[in-house]
Amino acid sequence: MTKQRLQSKGSVASSASSLADTHDKFIELIRSAAPQLFLQPLNAPPQAHSTPVSARIHHSPFNIVVLAAGLGFFIDTFDIFLFNVYRVASLKELGLSGEALTRAGEYLLSMQMLGMMIGGVLSGVIADRKGRVSVLFGSIVLYSLANICNGFVQDVDTYAVIRFLAGMGLAGELGAGITLVGESMSIEKRGYGTILVATLGGLGAVTAGLAGDFLPWRSAFIAAGIIGFLLLLLRVKAMETSIFKATQSSQHPRGSFMHLFRKRERTWRYIACIIIGVPIWYSVGLLITLSTELAAEHSISNLQAGLCFILFQCGVTAGDLSSGVLSQVLKSRKKVLIGFMSLAILATGLHFLLLRLSTPFYVSALLIGLGCGYLSVFVTSTSEHFGTNLRVTVTATVTNFMRGAVTLLIPLRILIDNSFNTGISASLIIVGILVWVPALIAVWWLPETYGRDLDFIEE
Numbered sequence: 001m002t003k004q005r006l007q008s009k010g011s012v013a014s015s016a017s018s019l020a021d022t023h024d025k026f027i028e029l030i031r032s033a034a035p036q037l038f039l040q041p042l043n044a045p046p047q048a049h050s051t052p053v054s055a056r057i058h059h060s061p062f063n064i065v066v067l068a069a070g071l072g073f074f075i076d077t078f079d080i081f082l083f084n085v086y087r088v089a090s091l092k093e094l095g096l097s098g099e100a101l102t103r104a105g106e107y108l109l110s111m112q113m114l115g116m117m118i119g120g121v122l123s124g125v126i127a128d129r130k131g132r133v134s135v136l137f138g139s140i141v142l143y144s145l146a147n148i149c150n151g152f153v154q155d156v157d158t159y160a161v162i163r164f165l166a167g168m169g170l171a172g173e174l175g176a177g178i179t180l181v182g183e184s185m186s187i188e189k190r191g192y193g194t195i196l197v198a199t200l201g202g203l204g205a206v207t208a209g210l211a212g213d214f215l216p217w218r219s220a221f222i223a224a225g226i227i228g229f230l231l232l233l234l235r236v237k238a239m240e241t242s243i244f245k246a247t248q249s250s251q252h253p254r255g256s257f258m259h260l261f262r263k264r265e266r267t268w269r270y271i272a273c274i275i276i277g278v279p280i281w282y283s284v285g286l287l288i289t290l291s292t293e294l295a296a297e298h299s300i301s302n303l304q305a306g307l308c309f310i311l312f313q314c315g316v317t318a319g320d321l322s323s324g325v326l327s328q329v330l331k332s333r334k335k336v337l338i339g340f341m342s343l344a345i346l347a348t349g350l351h352f353l354l355l356r357l358s359t360p361f362y363v364s365a366l367l368i369g370l371g372c373g374y375l376s377v378f379v380t381s382t383s384e385h386f387g388t389n390l391r392v393t394v395t396a397t398v399t400n401f402m403r404g405a406v407t408l409l410i411p412l413r414i415l416i417d418n419s420f421n422t423g424i425s426a427s428l429i430i431v432g433i434l435v436w437v438p439a440l441i442a443v444w445w446l447p448e449t450y451g452r453d454l455d456f457i458e459e
Helices: 011-033 064-093 098-130 132-150 156-184 190-211 217-233 242-247 257-261 264-288 291-297 305-330 334-356 362-385 391-404 406-420 423-445
Strands: none
Touching (some): 064 132, 064 156, 064 217, 098 132, 098 156, 098 406, 132 391, 156 190, 257 264, 264 291, 264 362, 264 391, 264 423, 291 423, 305 334, 334 362, 334 423, 391 406
């Protein structure tokens, strides 16, 4: 089948095409060099399956496609929160302290998020043009190399470059993985596949929180890189979906980020999806991250900030599992999203009440995480809202733009505090209102997607 290549109209698309060619060459190298032991089942001859894995529709979530996507998302969240866990320890070892340490931490976080936002666009374009598997290979290699290098940094600037590259590598995992799972499973069962992917992602964050008690920071980053390379041993040969292959002869734009903005309704649909995801990162990036500062402001002694983080992530993991199952039982994404978002808002209210009473907020941290566990349903719904020719472009950029929003929410909170002398708690309440209200409106406005056939394109 002859592939139609669209003329690139922007620098991002041009870069994506170049990266795509590199990805193709790398995949062919891996496939030719990898031992057949890892490319075929242990109990089957090399040619036991003449049909590509994803050409068959999976009815059970326990399959190689879900495993590959889920472990990829596990390492995605593990790496992101690994930096949060080791940020202070690593910068202290590099000789920083006080305000210099805080500024350096914000700088590194900004660089990582910038890498994720740029990587989200590039990986989405590549995945919709060259295939979902191309991104799964390339992202694994890039963030694994970056993590291993992270274990040897000696200065902040090198640290920042590595976090930027790691962010670019991490950017494609969730979007490509969720799309691959959704397109390779039956309409009735695909929700269960994305449940497992999101749940493994939640476990990755929990594991990162626990790693801080056992591993030195350099060893932890090196271990994360090695685990990433182990993912290459999964049998991802010929995983590309038949739905994607059918679009290769289409004349419609594939992987065009600008195509998202050529119809007003499609633009608002895209923006609405981003808005729905932002409160998750408001919760973890501000409420939970600032636990120590909040405790000090309200004279709460002996608060274990690390425990708050672990409880939050345990809540997210339980929420991803339960919200996904509920969406399948109720046959509705929309109802579940509204229900879990409402729970998160009520739990946030309890959080501030406990602060006012100068009471440790472990319970509210767990409940906020449980409410924010609508991630699995949210990402599934996002992929179902858009056609095959733009699906990964949307899913990858939405998930990374919502993460990147924290770099805007932090200075917004500081601006509110400095302008009105509100204090940390009051400024967080104001920011919370600004993110939760639009999110509820967005999910109410978007149509139901449960049971939607994914074999369609965006005109």
